[in-house]
Amino acid sequence: AQSVSQHNHHVILSEAASLELGCNYSYGGTVNLFWYVQYPGQHLQLLLKYFSGDPLVKGIKGFEAEFIKSKFSFNLRKPSVQWSDTAEYFCAVSNTGGFKTIFGAGTRLFVKA
């Protein structure tokens, strides 16, 4: 069955700490991978995406993610978080046709100032 698993439901960090959010997927065929972010009171927005090519992708606000095909993983990283990174983060996967996107349950990140 197609699924996306996010390892941490809640993460609390202090400012300047490093962040890594885990994401594993089960999805047949060639995949497109995404991280979306939802800031408090705002709607979902794309943080970064992987379609093909370099497995290390860079997104907005200093975030990056690495696609490891052998591990079916697409972990999100940021070297130094800020208070403004407090949000909920969703990993998502779709087929290359793109008509069905599967989301993980989300990880709520709280960054202490």
Place this chain on the structure above:
Amino acid sequence: ETGVTQSPTHLIKTRGQQVTLRCSSQSGHNTVSWYQQALGQGPQFIFQYYREEENGRGNFPPRFSGLQFPNYSSELNVNALELDDSALYLCASSPSGINEQFFGPGTRLTVL
């Protein structure tokens, strides 16, 4: 450029009623997808419309139906509402051939 808009923002219905939610896609986008996001969960894919035709469907019963209009706006209709239908309903649009979705703010549906 106007982003994806949804109406209404909030809605309260009782069990057994029917509801229609609306979505205006971003300018130039001809593909619309609908998602249900229950509290504490990630969005779940309901269905997608491309050029007024259903292009794929998730694991939702037939009482969830949709429409897409020539201007690419869309409706989600839910019949015979159940308590478990209480959720945030998200609409996302994308341009043709581009697998990147732009989300609206959602409609919060409460079924009593």
